[in-house]
Every structure is written in structure tokens, then in C-alpha cells.
Amino acid sequence: MNRRNIDIVRRARILSEGQRGKGPVVYWMSRDQRIFDNWALLWAQQEAIIHQKGLLVVFCLIPDYPGATSCHYSFMLKGLEELREKLNQFNIGFRILEQSPEIILPIFLRQIDAHLLVSDFDPLRIKRRWKKQLAANLTIPFHEVDTHNILPAWIISDKKEYGAYTLRPKIKRVLVDYLTDIPNLQHHPVDGDKDSIVVTQSCFTKNRTYQTTAMDNQIQAGESAAMLAATHFLNHKLKNYHDARNNPCIDGQSGLSPYLHFGQLSPQRLAWMVSRSELPADAKEAFLEELIVRRELADNFCYYEPAYDQFEGFPEWARKSLDQHRIDKREYVYSLADLEKGTTHESLWNACQHDLIQRGKLHGFLRMYWAKKILEWTPDPETALDYAITLNDRYSLDGRDPNGYTGIAWSIGGVHDRAWSERPVFGKIRYMNERGCRRKFDVDCYIKSVQCKNAPEPHNQSR
């Protein structure tokens, strides 16, 4: 086996065995919506070439993905439209199936007598349920490839990690071996699904109404835009990242999370570009800590903790402490609607909420403060968790991501954190307040910058 094969094979695993059909190899693309730097697509192509088969990429578009709004659909569909054109240039078919994968894929794969099904990895509940159902119903082999983590989630750790301090050494031990360049996709030598171009074009035309939303001016969707944004960050912003990233008044973060969330940008490509740049080690290390350790820790949490979005998923010390403080009087209690509109008594929090609605994003530092205040201003931790997840998933372009569930569980439930000194409502959960923010950055300047933008308009919750 050559180096290219080793790199691909070690990221793949078999979900179910079966009898290979005579038709094409199918890659059911889900989390990693890109053509380049995609190990799952490379694996599917390798299998197709070995067995002299056509190659088809399938995306299952469901109209009511939990938490997703027209902004998310718009961003995703634009990315998929670009992807379809590129796949065509590589002689690879592309189809959008407008039904839930666990229902439509067994029927579709039988119709085309598919050879093999390949998918990408996702630790979230809904994707795992779909895959379990698929694995039980398919007669062909079903493979999974982790192309979102640099170190496949099931390889780097076989358990839920306590925190970055336990995962980091495991990553460091093998990173040089896994953080490599990624092979090129080849022009596919075997013809496949000729109908796919026509079928898929009609789907994009039909769904065109999704494609103009308030967030459209904020960030360009698609793989090419993602690479441009990554290159811009590397050339202009990375050198100051370690100093600037915690100040919401400075545009010091990369802003790449929507691309990473939708898989339009490969985390490995980004980490490879950063690690090979000639910038000072401080800047590179600070960024790679977030991109690799923190991001892969979030996948680890969601993969090994079934209750990643519930109170039961918090560590025992945190549950006990929050339980002891359930009866504490809350000075302010807000409904979901109050929070959503950003009409609390605290102008910094309201600015955060308005910022989130207007831009589809909130600065990483403010995300922590924003979630912690929701714990303080709701009747119990379960309600706080529910409201924080609902708002984050609805308004963040990068929402519905393991990073989001883990970040919220960190803020409200002490996940990956330690116990702090006890105080009302929070118990031993780390506390944050506006005064602390004032010590870190110019809060008034931030509030003013948000007020200068248009008044917030909550998104339509359904498409």
C-alpha cells in the first residue's frame, strides 16, 4: 500500500457489510460539503477506480432539518450549486434527493444497483440515527470516513475526555503523522450517472426562493469563497490572532466557522496551511489549539456523550451544584421571546443578541458571556440550556454544530471546565458578568458598533 492509500484507509471504517452491486459507488455527502480535500470522496473514488465503477455524489435535502432557517439553507444550497459544477468537471455525478436519507437512500441505491455506499462522519444524534437505520436496511456495504477531524474521532480516543488537557497529549503524539497534505481528486475515468445534471438543476431552480436572505451580504458561500477567506486570514490576520482573538472590538478571529461547519473548508487543509506558514510560532500555536484541540474535543464530547445537549450530559460535580441552587431566587427571569428580541435590562447582552441576529455570528468571547447570562436569567438550568441551544442554532450560521453544543454545555454546565467558588444560581459553574467584560475590552464601543447597524429583525423560523 502506498502513502496515499494509507492516508485514506486509516480514516475509513465499515458500518455494515453487504453484497456489492453492479452500479456506481455512491458517496452520500452530508457534513463535508466540498469536493477538494475530502477524504470521504477520495475513498469513494479509490473504491470506484479499483472496481471500474462510476462515481456519484448524493445529497439528501430535507425541508425541516432541526433548527435550520432559510439563512442556513441559502448558504448551504449556494455551496452545493458550486459543488455540482465542479463535480461535473471531474466526471462525477451529483444528485439531490429531497427526502430523509434513511427513507430515500435504500430505495435509490436499489434502483441504481449501487456498488457501495460511503458517507462522512458526524457525531450528532440525528445523523447517527439515520446511519443506524441505513446500516440495518442496506444490502450493499456501507463505509464511513472521518474527513472533519484530522485525527478520526474513534481513533484518537475511545472515551469521553475530561477536557482539553486529556485530549491534547493524545493529539500531539500522532499529529505529525496525520497532519499531511491531502491528495488530489482525479478526473474520474469511468462514466456514471448522465441524468444527474438535469435532475439536480431543476432542484436548485425550485429552491431558488431560499437563496436571498438578510445574511447574504455578510459572508459568501461555497468552497472557493472559503479558500479565499482562509488565505486572507493567513496572509493578514493570523499574525495577530493570539493577541486579538479575545477582543470583540477587533476583527481578530478567522470568521471561518460557517465554512468549517458546512464542510466547505477542510480543517486539515486549513491546519496544514497554518502549520507550514512562516509566521511566529505563538500565532500558529494559538490558532491550531482552537482549530484542532478545541474543535476535536467538541466532536469527542458529542460522540461519546449521548446527552450532549441535556442537563444529564453535564459532569457530576456540576449537576450536583446546579441542583443545590435550583431554589435560589433569580433577580431577573426572561422568556424565550424576551431573550430572542434582545430586550433584557442589560445593554451588553441585548447588543450581543442583536449582533447575533444581524450578522449570524457572535464573537467567541461574547458567546460565553451570552450563554452564562441565560443561565442566570431563566428558572432552571434545563430551561437555560434549551433557550441557549434554540437561539444559537436558529441565529448562528455555524449553529447546529458539535462546537455549539459543547460551548453551551461548557458555559451552562461546566463541561470541560473545573469547579469554581460557589455563588447563587451558578453554584460552582464559572461566572461571568458585564464588569468582567469591561476589564477585557471596550464594552461601550462594542454596544455602539451594534447599534449603528439596522434594528434587528428576528428571522422567519421556518423556511
Ligand SMILES: Cc1cc2nc3c(=O)[nH]c(=O)nc-3n(C[C@H](O)[C@H](O)[C@H](O)COP(=O)(O)OP(=O)(O)OC[C@H]3O[C@@H](n4cnc5c(N)ncnc54)[C@H](O)[C@@H]3O)c2cc1C
Ligand atoms: C456558548 C457558545 C456557543 C458556541 N457555538 C458555536 C457554534 O454554534 N458553532 C461553532 O462552530 N462554534 C461555536 N462555539 C465555539 C467558538 O466560539 C466558535 O467556534 C468561534 O467563535 C468561531 O469563530 P471563528 O471561526 O472566527 O473562530 P477562530 O477563533 O478563528 O477559530 C478557528 C476555528 O477553531 C474552532 N474553534 C474556535 N474556538 C473553539 C471552541 N471554543 N470550541 C470548539 N472549536 C473552536 C472553530 O472551528 C473555529 O472556526 C461556541 C462557543 C460558545 C461558548
